[in-house]
Amino acid sequence: MDINYSVGKNLEHLKIPLTHIQSATHDFSNQYRIVNFSAGCALYRAELEHYDKENPSSTVLIKRYPPSGSKSYGEKEFLTEIEILSGGVHPNIVTLLGFCFEESEMILVIEDFSNGFLIEYLGNLKDKRILTWEKRLKICIDVAHALKYLHYEMEDQKMIIHRDIWSYNIGLDENFGAKIFNFWWAVFLPPNQEDDEALYLNWIGRTSHTDPEYEKKLKVKRESDVYGFGVVMFEILCGRLALDPIYLMESDIGLAHVARRSFSTRSLEEMIDPQLKEEIGENKFVLNRGSNKDSLHTFISIAHLCVAETQDRRPTMKIVVKELEKALFFQNNNKDNPKMSLEDIKRATQNFHDDNFIGGGGFGKVYKGNLQDGDGIKTIVAKRLDTRFGQGEQQFFSELQILLEYKHENVIRLVGYCDETDEKVLIYEYLSKGSLDRYLNDTSLTWVKRLNICIDVARALDFLHGGVGKQAKVIHRDIKTENILLKNDWKAKLADFGLSLICSINQETDYIIDHACGTRGYVDPLYRQSGFLTIESDIYSFGVVLFEILCGRSTFAIHKHEGHYLPDFIKNKFEEGKHAEVVFEQIKEQIVPQSLTTFQEIAYQCLHLDREKRPATKKVLMQLKKALVFQVSYHRFMKAKFLLSALIQTMTLTFVHQW
Secondary structure: OOHHHHHOOOOHHHEOOHHHHHHHOOOOOHHHEEEEOHHHOEEEEEEEEOOOOOOOEEEEEEEEOOOOOOOOOOHHHHHHHHHHHOOOOOOOEOOEEEEEEEOOEEEEEEEOOOOOEHHHHHOOOOOHHHOOHHHHHHHHHHHHHHHHHHHHHOHHHOEEEOOOOOHHHEEEOOOOOEEEOOOOOOEEEOOOOOOOOOEEOOOOOOOOOOOHHHHHHOEEOHHHHHHHHHHHHHHHHHOOOOOOHHHHOOOOOOHHHHHHHHHHOOOHHHHOOHHHEEEEOOOEEEEOOOOOHHHHHHHHHHHHHHOOOOHHHOOOHHHHHHHHHHHHHHHHOOOOOOEOOHHHHHHHOOOOOHHHEEEEOOOEEEEEEEEEEOOEEEEEEEEEEOHHHOOOHHHHHHHHHHHHHOOOOOEOOEEEEEEEOOEEEEEEEOOOOEEHHHHOOOOOOOHHHHHHHHHHHHHHHHHHHHOOOOOEEEEOOOOOHHHEEEOOOOOEEEOOOOOOEEEEOOOOOOOEEOOOOOOOOOOOHHHHHHOEEOHHHHHHHHHHHHHHHHHOOOHHHHHHHHOOOHHHHHHHHHHOOOHHHHOOHHHHHHOOHHHHHHHHHHHHHHOOOOHHHOOOHHHHHHHHHHHHHHHHHHHHHHHHHHHHHHHHHHHHHHHHHHO
16 A cells, blocks of 8 residues: 555555664664553564664654554554644654555654653653643643644644554653654545534443543543543542552543542532642642642632533633633742732722722733721722623633733732622722823823833833743733723733733744634724734724824724725825824924934834735834933924023123123
8 A cells, every 4th residue: 555645645664664763762672662562562672774864863753553453443543643643743643754564564753752641640650740830830820721722723623633642652752741642543624513412423432531421422522632631630639540450449431420529519629639638737738839728729619520421511722721721820920929808809899889999801801909008008909700701711810811921010919809709800909090091182191201102012012922031921902091091100010811812922823723703993904804913903993002002082082074094094094195194283393303204103013904014013112212312302302502692692681790
């Protein structure tokens, strides 16, 4: 059989001669064998030469299918693995380095897992103490990202169900990063398959990790992988394999049933790995090594949903990833955690009394309050989540994570937060002047003050987009004058991060595919049309804000009078050469020509329809500072000229008088 024809790709560069593999393993000697799978399938670790010019000799894993094939591990499964592993790259899916398909041999060569397999730590073959709570969380997040990719993010709308998620199919690299392998039983879902559709396939799997609905009804869905992953999560939490005798005493399917029962009776804490807990006080425990009860509760809650007995009650891997990242967030922010009690917040806001109500939006209502601060009182703002207004827990925890991790003088400061029962509240510092949109046509807001506000916001964006001191950058997604707050001295701070996204600086692509969101009149048209989000989308929105500040009118006011939003209004005026007509009449005489030209040029670049031609935040910041220098320098010059003129006049009068 021609394997290139079988998988529909040119894989000549991945072929490795059988003689090279036989030489590396001494003809598959037992001394190189590290795993015996069932039906004669085995895994070897060896130094393999010549297969990679850049790495002429590397330690690899050699996966040998039974030479004669078997019911579970035959040619079909072998070709499935090659097709999947050669079709895409993901950091949490094993890398295929090569294969051999000669004579009766079917062999895959994959990257080595220098820290072995997850099952070795859960089965007490290796020291579990090195698996701290943080490492366990990160392993779960890695696997969850891999499954999310397989289920939703592959090219050409492909979807894959792994069908064999268990701890032996999770390898650990040198940094304990987790990777899924063994795709022999994986199946492709048709493109554009709806979430409520399923494939009907003969049952195959492991009783302890297999979706019970699949086992009974032969109905395979993405939720079948979710179930297997849920079992793995409980194995990681409890430090025991799913078929440990302690669980089989209660149920023949092992851990999943016991975990569900213990969750319902609120006795699950008794099952947690002793390595993760220490007894204190009245038989209570705390997780050591940096974890806390918020992290534990979040982890257990999502794991329990994953092992629900019916597919329709299980979460998607998109939700699982978010919940696990939330658990890690709680764990990482255990120190200096500004969590507050609902009782204290109610006391500060007079139980969210209407007299304290100061505004609202997609998140919910916002209240002003007075919070006890040592011997004194400080004024705060409390934003209370109400899902009826459009946002939910995801936005709450996104904003909470950003404000805890990204602190800057021009970003609103988080005072605390509350997450109790059905109440989620964010507490911020109080900025006395409120939001910038109230002052666009205020004549007391001079051109110099307006420039300083623009510079403050540009500094905040430069910090967020640059990832200063972080391995990620923040895209705000809702830059507008309403989300720019002002202190009494007109210092500006960027606020409202509920729609913001954190993305890796080192990722291969510089965009995120996401449903467009934000505020009409500010949203990048390319993002709105295509769903491709980049940091340049923030630049576009900031360009709208810059012109609002210059025009003294909001994009909504312009839409009301002109029939279109500010970007089109500005474009029309500039194309007609009527640059001066967009300037707020009451401040026009204050502005120095060089300052105005510099400001308009950079603001107009921000609105470019080609995102590649929009300036970076550093350039925007530099040009805004230059506009301020032109403005201030001119006034200093005029002041000096006036003083010099007055001095000359005084000296002249004195001389005449003396004469």
